[in-house]
Amino acid sequence: MSPALSEALADLPELVRAHLLVSGAAVAIGVAVGLPLAIWASANRMVRTPILGLAGLIQTVPALALLALFYPMLLILGQASGLAIPALGFLPALVALSLYALLPIVRNGIAALQGVDPAVLEAADGIGMTRRQRLTLVELPLGAPVILAGIRTAAVWTIGAATLATTVGQPSLGNLIFSGLQTENWVRVLVGCAAAAALALGADGLLALVESGLKRRSRPRILGGLAALAAALALAFAPLSGQAAGGETVVIGAKNFSEQYILASAIERRLRAAGYRTERRDNLGSTIAYQALAAGDVDVYVDYGGTLWTNILQRTDIPPPEQMRAQLTAQLRARDGVLVLGALGFENAYALAMRRARAQALGIATLDDLTRAAPNLVFGADLEFLSRPEWRSVQSRYRLAFAGQRSYSPTFMYRAVADGSADVITAFSSDGRIAALDLVTLADPRRALPSYDALLLVSPAHAGDARFTAALRPLVGAIPVERMRQANLMVDRDADKRTPAEAARWLDPDGR
Amino acid sequence: MTEAAFLEIQGLTRRHGGRAALDGVSLSVPAGQFVALVGPSGSGKTTLLKSINCLVEPDDGIVRIDGRDVRDQPAAALRHGIGYVIQSIGLFPHMNVAENINIVPRLSGSDEDRAAELLDLVALPPEMAGRYPRELSGGQQQRVGVARALAARPRLMLMDEPFGALDPVTRDALGRAYRALHERLGLTTLMVTHDIAEALLLADRIVVLIDGRVRADAAPAEIVSNADPEVRAMIDVPRRQAERLAAL
Numbered sequence: 001m002s003p004a005l006s007e008a009l010a011d012l013p014e015l016v017r018a019h020l021l022v023s024g025a026a027v028a029i030g031v032a033v034g035l036p037l038a039i040w041a042s043a044n045r046m047v048r049t050p051i052l053g054l055a056g057l058i059q060t061v062p063a064l065a066l067l068a069l070f071y072p073m074l075l076i077l078g079q080a081s082g083l084a085i086p087a088l089g090f091l092p093a094l095v096a097l098s099l100y101a102l103l104p105i106v107r108n109g110i111a112a113l114q115g116v117d118p119a120v121l122e123a124a125d126g127i128g129m130t131r132r133q134r135l136t137l138v139e140l141p142l143g144a145p146v147i148l149a150g151i152r153t154a155a156v157w158t159i160g161a162a163t164l165a166t167t168v169g170q171p172s173l174g175n176l177i178f179s180g181l182q183t184e185n186w187v188r189v190l191v192g193c194a195a196a197a198a199l200a201l202g203a204d205g206l207l208a209l210v211e212s213g214l215k216r217r218s219r220p221r222i223l224g225g226l227a228a229l230a231a232a233l234a235l236a237f238a239p240l241s242g243q244a245a246g247g248e249t250v251v252i253g254a255k256n257f258s259e260q261y262i263l264a265s266a267i268e269r270r271l272r273a274a275g276y277r278t279e280r281r282d283n284l285g286s287t288i289a290y291q292a293l294a295a296g297d298v299d300v301y302v303d304y305g306g307t308l309w310t311n312i313l314q315r316t317d318i319p320p321p322e323q324m325r326a327q328l329t330a331q332l333r334a335r336d337g338v339l340v341l342g343a344l345g346f347e348n349a350y351a352l353a354m355r356r357a358r359a360q361a362l363g364i365a366t367l368d369d370l371t372r373a374a375p376n377l378v379f380g381a382d383l384e385f386l387s388r389p390e391w392r393s394v395q396s397r398y399r400l401a402f403a404g405q406r407s408y409s410p411t412f413m414y415r416a417v418a419d420g421s422a423d424v425i426t427a428f429s430s431d432g433r434i435a436a437l438d439l440v441t442l443a444d445p446r447r448a449l450p451s452y453d454a455l456l457l458v459s460p461a462h463a464g465d466a467r468f469t470a471a472l473r474p475l476v477g478a479i480p481v482e483r484m485r486q487a488n489l490m491v492d493r494d495a496d497k498r499t500p501a502e503a504a505r506w507l508d509p510d511g512r
Numbered sequence: 513m514t515e516a517a518f519l520e521i522q523g524l525t526r527r528h529g530g531r532a533a534l535d536g537v538s539l540s541v542p543a544g545q546f547v548a549l550v551g552p553s554g555s556g557k558t559t560l561l562k563s564i565n566c567l568v569e570p571d572d573g574i575v576r577i578d579g580r581d582v583r584d585q586p587a588a589a590l591r592h593g594i595g596y597v598i599q600s601i602g603l604f605p606h607m608n609v610a611e612n613i614n615i616v617p618r619l620s621g622s623d624e625d626r627a628a629e630l631l632d633l634v635a636l637p638p639e640m641a642g643r644y645p646r647e648l649s650g651g652q653q654q655r656v657g658v659a660r661a662l663a664a665r666p667r668l669m670l671m672d673e674p675f676g677a678l679d680p681v682t683r684d685a686l687g688r689a690y691r692a693l694h695e696r697l698g699l700t701t702l703m704v705t706h707d708i709a710e711a712l713l714l715a716d717r718i719v720v721l722i723d724g725r726v727r728a729d730a731a732p733a734e735i736v737s738n739a740d741p742e743v744r745a746m747i748d749v750p751r752r753q754a755e756r757l758a759a760l
């Protein structure tokens with residue numbers, strides 16, 4: 001079996017469990033809220049239209065956006081109420097998915113209750129049933145097949161949409177899909193998709209069994225279907241046996257690109273070796289990751305100096321790297337209790353890069369050298385660089401006047417420098433393609449580009465935890481940029497592709 | 513009137529938009545009487561019937577059963593004591609025949625099983641108990657409907673065109689069977705019907721409603737000589753049909 005497949009399969013049980021847990025709970029809440037709403041709306045024309053309208057409106061919001069919206073909403077709610085409301089992970093995913101499950105349940109519920117034969121209702125009233133008796137003895141049993149059809153739809157939608165819960169830090173089968181897409185590891189994507197599809201089909205099949213049991217009034221079908229569903233949910237709620245052994249669980253965060261996956265794997269190996277149980281929150285948005293750490297939803301992740309400087313501290317000046325690191329360390333500690341454990345030893349910064357042979361031929365080693373040569377050179381930038389503050393900063397210090405200036409998507413930008421269409425490109429300094437294409441990055445003596453030191457950040461809860469920090473300290477200063485580039489290349493290249501976990505083992509072989 | 517009035521209706525009025533469905537209807541029914549309510553469509557027969565078990569709220573007027581205002585108790589409790597049979601029958605499709613009948617005692621908290629006894633009463637074989645409504649013919653379904661209405665041991669039966677959807681042979685048989693039950697159980701019955709012949713042959717008393725008012729109220733033998741032309745036109749239909757049939 002290929003390492004990619006065996007690794008994906010090894011991740012599968014825990015992800016299936018988490019996926020079932022969040023989608024099962026969301027459908028359960030959808031039923032618990034949706035059914036009373038349907039009962040209310042079917043009896044009261046005044047509320048029917050607004051309720052159906054609202055549920056429909058929620059449905060038009062893309063699931064991804066709905067999930068992303070709940071992160072800041074819960075964050076604000078937590079701050080306003082002073083309660084410890086977790087803004088990341090299970091809760092926002094659950095709330096968003098429950099809302100999503102509402103529409104089919106409400107709509108079918110109303111249709112079911114309104115579809116009951118009026119003669120039957122008149123007879124129920126005529127023999128002296130109270131409103132409540134009529135509902136429980138007549139309307140709900142008769143509407144059950146249609147109500148259940150709505151629950152089936154909700155279950156299938158929710159299981160599909162739950163793959164997106166990954167983006168707000170709730171583990172799900174989306175972990176496989178998102179990380180697979182990012183590293184172009186199609187085996188991982190396929191395993192994630194197939195597992196999500198299998199779960200959806202399984203849930204749909206079992207609910208269909210219950211539905212047919214309700215239609216035919218067959219007790220074995222109803223009970224068999226419900227028992228199988230209950231067993232699946234019970235499995236989801238029970239912790240995996242392999243996890244029961246030892247230690248406290250810590251959460252490792254990662255943003256959504258290869259380097260982050262590799263570093264998270266390396267951190268995970270170190271912490272496991274120290275006896276911790278670990279969980280991953282992959283594919284976090286850039287600002288979400290830091291806020292999650294500050295809130296304690298994530299215990300450790302790697303972020304970059306310049307990103308924290310501009311996005312979190314809202315600074316626009318560009319101090320020397322050591323000074324920036326010192327200020328970040330002091331201010332993040334004072335502001336959020338976050339510990340900057342140390343720099344890993346490499347930067348992932350914007351840099352200008354040229355092919356080594358061309359740079360040597362023209363005698364260019366620094367941006368000052370480039371200023372002289374620029375009028376004869378063509379500049380290739382990625383799509384956003386020319387509108388970023390980094391470019392304004394470079395221009396104000398070096399006044400580069402290129403012969404031509406073009407924007408490319410990253411893949412084509414590297415092709416352009418390789419085939420000579422561009423002489424100078426923008427690159428991320430730890431990108432594996434710098435080594436692969438034998439590029440050199442140009443020095444920045446006037447400090448136009450901020451430092452993007454990779455920093456190991458630890459949550460407030462573990463900032464004073466000596467065992468935790470001791471487990472991670474060997475990573476500090478241990479990863480020079482050449483090794484990080486090589487590790488990134490192992491994951492990003494097309495041939496002989498490795499998984500992030502394999503690259504992490506290569507990067508930090510001692511972390512056992 | 514020498515008999516004590518079991519059911520007393522006074523000045524019952526109910527308006528639909530600008531039009532009065534019931535316009536000051538008063539009626540006094542002694543215990544044990546079988547009353548047929550007849551009249552053209554929209555004359556207020558069903559509204560009158562539903563005002564008695566509070567399925568319809570009248571705008572004005574009062575209904576008393578045994579001297580007690582029907583609105584003095586919760587509607588559900590009132591209806592436990594009144595049998596109600598409708599043309600569309602309304603058996604609960606998710607319950608078998610026995611469950612359809614026993615639901616009535618269940619509502620008042622009793623787990624009494626009267627299915628066999630009541631099936632016998634409406635001349636259905638006991639093995640029907642386990643069948644579902646969809647497995648029965650229309651006539652069998654309405655017999656179950658009558659059995660269900662009788663399950664709470666009511667003294668008053670309200671029937672809204674109970675046999676209207678049945679074929680003529682079944683209809684005739686069921687009508688006569690019900691009249692026998694009426695006698696045997698000492699019921700008081702109000703039956704709405706479009707079928708004048710059925711009314712004349714089954715009832716003790718015919719009440720003709722036209723435009724929400726009582727236009728005639730008499731025993732079958734007397735109503736045939738009523739002078740009101742509209743009443744006459746209605747009552748004469750079966751007689752003229754009978755004459756034409758005899759001449760065939």
